[in-house]
Amino acid sequence: MDPTAQVSPLHEMAPEAPFHSKGSVYIESYGCQMNFSDSEIVASVMQEQGFHISQEASQADIVFLNTCAIRDNAEQRVRARLRELKSLKKSKPNLVVGMLGCMAERLREQLLDQEKLVDVVAGPDAYRDLPRLVDQALDGHRGMNVLLSLEETYADVSPVRLTGNGVSAFITIMRGCDNMCTFCVVPFTRGRERSRNPDTILEECRQLWDQGYKEVTLLGQNVDSYLWFGGGPKKEFHRLTAEEKAQALDFAGLLKKVAEAFPGLRIRFTTSHPRDFTDNVLKTMALYPNICPYIHLPVQSGSTRILQRMNRGYSREWYLERIQAIRKYLPHAAISTDIIAGFCSETEEDHQLTLSLMEEVAFDSAYMFKYSERPGTPAAKKFEDDVPEEVKNRRLQEIIDLQRRLSLQSHQRDVGHTFQVLVEGPSRRSPDQFCGRTPQNKMVVFPWKAGIKAGQVLSVRIVDCTSATLMGAFI
Ligand code: SAH
Ligand code: SF4
Ligand code: F3S
Numbered sequence: 001m002d003p004t005a006q007v008s009p010l011h012e013m014a015p016e017a018p019f020h021s022k023g024s025v026y027i028e029s030y031g032c033q034m035n036f037s038d039s040e041i042v043a044s045v046m047q048e049q050g051f052h053i054s055q056e057a058s059q060a061d062i063v064f065l066n067t068c069a070i071r072d073n074a075e076q077r078v079r080a081r082l083r084e085l086k087s088l089k090k091s092k093p094n095l096v097v098g099m100l101g102c103m104a105e106r107l108r109e110q111l112l113d114q115e116k117l118v119d120v121v122a123g124p125d126a127y128r129d130l131p132r133l134v135d136q137a138l139d140g141h142r143g144m145n146v147l148l149s150l151e152e153t154y155a156d157v158s159p160v161r162l163t164g165n166g167v168s169a170f171i172t173i174m175r176g177c178d179n180m181c182t183f184c185v186v187p188f189t190r191g192r193e194r195s196r197n198p199d200t201i202l203e204e205c206r207q208l209w210d211q212g213y214k215e216v217t218l219l220g221q222n223v224d225s226y227l228w229f230g231g232g233p234k235k236e237f238h239r240l241t242a243e244e245k246a247q248a249l250d251f252a253g254l255l256k257k258v259a260e261a262f263p264g265l266r267i268r269f270t271t272s273h274p275r276d277f278t279d280n281v282l283k284t285m286a287l288y289p290n291i292c293p294y295i296h297l298p299v300q301s302g303s304t305r306i307l308q309r310m311n312r313g314y315s316r317e318w319y320l321e322r323i324q325a326i327r328k329y330l331p332h333a334a335i336s337t338d339i340i341a342g343f344c345s346e347t348e349e350d351h352q353l354t355l356s357l358m359e360e361v362a363f364d365s366a367y368m369f370k371y372s373e374r375p376g377t378p379a380a381k382k383f384e385d386d387v388p389e390e391v392k393n394r395r396l397q398e399i400i401d402l403q404r405r406l407s408l409q410s411h412q413r414d415v416g417h418t419f420q421v422l423v424e425g426p427s428r429r430s431p432d433q434f435c436g437r438t439p440q441n442k443m444v445v446f447p448w449k450a451g452i453k454a455g456q457v458l459s460v461r462i463v464d465c466t467s468a469t470l471m472g473a474f475i
Helices: 033-048 072-091 101-107 109-114 127-138 186-190 198-210 242-247 251-261 279-287 304-309 316-329 348-361 378-382 389-414
Strands: 024-029 062-067 096-100 120-122 143-145 168-172 215-219 266-270 294-296 334-341 365-370 418-426 433-437 443-447 457-465 470-474
Touching: 024 033, 033 062, 033 101, 033 127, 033 168, 033 215, 062 072, 062 101, 072 096, 072 101, 096 101, 096 127, 101 109, 101 186, 120 127, 127 143, 168 198, 198 215, 198 251, 215 251, 251 266, 251 279, 279 316, 304 316, 316 348, 334 348, 334 389, 348 389, 365 389, 389 457, 418 443, 443 457
Parallel strands: 024 062, 062 096, 096 120, 120 143, 168 215, 215 266, 294 334, 334 365, 443 470
Antiparallel strands: 418 433, 418 457, 433 443, 457 470
16 A cells, blocks of 8 residues: 555545535545545545535635554654644634544544644544534534444445546455554554455446546455455454355455456555465456556565564565465566565664565565554564664665665566556646556556547557656557
């Protein structure tokens, strides 16, 4: 998942405010794609209850910040934004400010105490309750709901597509996480893992297809443990009854269903977990050309000792074996990863193992982070955050420098080859150019040509590259 915190202006908006509008809501999202996807659920819930969606914080009656708690800097960014909103509230005393998402879940009452500005606090499983909480706040009473659920998947909520290009959309297929990686706050902010009814996933694909979308990304913190056996909280496969087993649908099965039902739709998914990533998923990917050959497989560290401390459930050798399996079934697949520099007790030798693993795999791209201790996580309780800041910085920089070289080499291998590029729209940097993605999820920029429209799939030949972008031309 792309965990870079960012502000998302809302591009594609609801129609005119209904006559009976109870007020306008502006939603700003931070964190991973899961949060951006949740904001679309929030928009839908609010619209259903007579609120309308606004594009401008300054014009809204209600401002929601959908927040991320994954690293300290993600939280700092939200606090800075809250300070900005303070001045808006001075000129608009009735403005309702809501804090949603992972930071809301993590801080709970503390938020209402510390941040006098916040009127509503709602965790990721409480979004159906938002209209009530907002009504309560409009009456002058601050409201909070941070209950986590074993069942909530918002399966019946039709998301209002907020950001994006009308070409590619996200579909949440599961929520929560049961993994307990020691560094990670997500199991605490998003609760237990639960899978969504596949019929509602297929229905959401159908709606998107009817609206002209050409690509979907199936989202979950660990999509490989998707398991549907007729509802309720997930159980381990071996605990299912014989009847449940016969009906159970795992991730490979779900992929197959979506790929078969929508042969014209490009299908992506994220995030895969190295421990649970099966050959069955790879075989399914190899079988259906509309499942994109791109796998995001976060490794976190190249050292088995550190992986154990992280409770990741695999070793360096296991990870490399999974990479070999990918190369065997999908020789043209692109692979990306997440890496954490400077986890508790990481030595120079552990760090070198991360660098050598990166070289060995030759990742096409990577998201790279400095370890940030999160209060309440197993690592915060059990281990000392003992790698000095300057050492973390230096190791992270070495990782980034190496990845820049690997990304450039990956792009150089594509030069001279032709790819089927799904056009996303005009390039942000130069308006006389268009951009789109290869099946391997690499961004290609190419010259404008009469008749090109977002959503088309074009044959583009790669003629040049940088470490960040491929440059294309038409044959
Ligand atoms: N479910 C996904 C990850 C979600 S969080 C998975 O298991 O891969 C996205 C990434 O943020 C993680 O892969 C990890 O690299 C990073 N991350 C999580 N907690 C972190 C922390 N405390 N400090 C630094 N990076 C962290
Ligand atoms: Fe966090 Fe691990 Fe779950 Fe990913 S799999 S969300 S890193 S606990
Ligand atoms: Fe995502 Fe951040 Fe929550 S990465 S799951 S929004 S803590």
